[in-house]
Amino acid sequence: MSRPLLALLTAALLLPAMARAECAGQNILDSLPDADRSALHAAADAVPNPRGLLWRATRGDSTVHLVGTYHLDDPRHAATMARITPLIDATTTVLVEAGPQEEAALMADLARDPSLMVATEGPTLREALPDEEWALLADAMRARGLPPFMVSKFRPWYVSMLLAIPACDGAVAVAKGGLDGMVIDHATGRGIPVLALEPHETVFRLFQSMSFEDQLGMIRSSLALEPRSADYAVTLADAYFAEEPRLIWELTRHLSLTAPGADVPTVQADFTRMEQTLMTDRNRAWIPVIEQAAADGPVLAAFGALHLPGETGVLRLLEDAGWTVERLPL
Template sequence: MPRTLLSRLALALLALCLAAPLAQAECSGRNILDGMEADARRALITATDAVPYPRGLLWRATRGDAVVHLLGTYHLDDPRHQDTLARVTPLLAEAQTILVEAGPLEEAAMMQALRRDPSLMVITDGPTLRESLSDPEWDLLAQAMRERGLPPFMVSKFRPWYVSMLLSLPACGMEGLAQGKGGLDAMVIDYAETHAIPLEALESHETVFRLFDAMTMEDQLGMIRSALALEPHAADYAVTLADAYFDGESRLIWELTRQMTLQMPGQDPARVEADFARMEQALMTDRNRAWIPVIEAAASRGPVVAAFGALHLPGETGVLRLLEEAGFTLERLPL
């Protein structure tokens, strides 16, 4: 695999950070929420409000002398990040440690791992995606990958979990990614490096591989099918998710994705709910629980800023509730 393509793919994987489907401000589309019927909108809000801490991107957690500022991020480039960075710069300046999902060391380690063992991302034994998907499914996937600048013959050999991650990047967001544009996470990392503030990762680069290695092939193919169901609305979906993020609606993003998937033709509601439960467990809950000791250890050394995908904040097993259960007092801050 050419190094430039490998670099682009690894960067895509890091940008996704497994948190949620993402978007970029350059995508041109309409906000789905604006045209949503009243009953559907109420159902969406009700589902959003059913979990703890459904809104807010900036929080302060305190326990005794320990102080942690938690910043929910959006992983791709958007000009609105400049205002956010200006708001949190005083917090970053005071931090003894800055925590992110994946930093430069993790990116380098991932690149090295992929070069050393291509089977982490490429199917080396067994049926390819072309052989595993139906003809209509493959045709949809091939077109979606062409729009993202990736040849279908190559994508056919990718592991399905990775293809589902690529599908969660809309085609309109790939150009900025290829140009190396980063989101709020990248801006926080740049600040830490520029000002020589210790920067640590919340998890190892191996986390992504372990997560999906534990999933069955059928579960991974199910992720592709779910992503393909939303593909016709990708541009509108991208704009909607970006706007929801900057409105501080961190949980609404997840509930909207669930609602849209359920409304797609041919979807089995029971299967959709089961798939979402498995994804939430693997992509959020398990990782959130593993992050808490890392946050606590950093907080024992002084003030901390922890910046990670906004979808990790809300929910019964979100980082905010887990910190609350660990004895921290939480305060939502204006952003």
């Protein structure tokens, strides 16, 4: 899943220590009318490479294995690691969204400049949001162990990232780092270089380019899913392990568009903007990094699964650059 890096790195610091509360919701797809479920699958299948988590890209003598990851902890990752461990061991370089050096640099930036995450001027979220929306946000943050008065001062893009972490998963799931963390730990233990696909400040730059109102739109999109957060978390994980990453995106959009009181044009615009900012722009920037690493030997690149499919997904962009991509059994 393409959860943006900053939430995964900092939420564990902000949320109080707690026992892991497993998400015990129901799979939303199972409860949808047949017509809606079919429409979602059709929408997912309309883009290139909608299914699959493990791929091989070749061009000449160069080989890159690509693994779509899920950033939260799940016992099902053990089987995935068993499958990809021989691929990691055979690589010259492992590429991830953020390696240990980037994590350390990010934490240092936050310690040095809290304004990266906390607004020092302009309206607080309590002042910017209507009472009804603020009440929903306050409840959602309390469920994550965060006092609303503190959240009110956070930059809105960061709050949207906190909302992306299901309350029922809590800080423990985030702290473990999901499949990404497992890949990094294994490669580091074997002495295989782990390099980042992007500079550690990328997430900051992406969101700094968005207006305050656009960032509020991200909060609203997240709040639309909050009443069914446990169901949503279970559904996302199930879809991921069913190797259907694009279905995750289509379902998220569907739930936001059909939420009570949703303004359809606004939601559509928000999703277009988020896809461009959080996925497309980053995907394009990753291609030369992957190609440069592949020039030195076999590469395994592990990153959020939502970056794989689509017209501007990593797989299609590699194809456009002359690579042949092949889905492998996971």
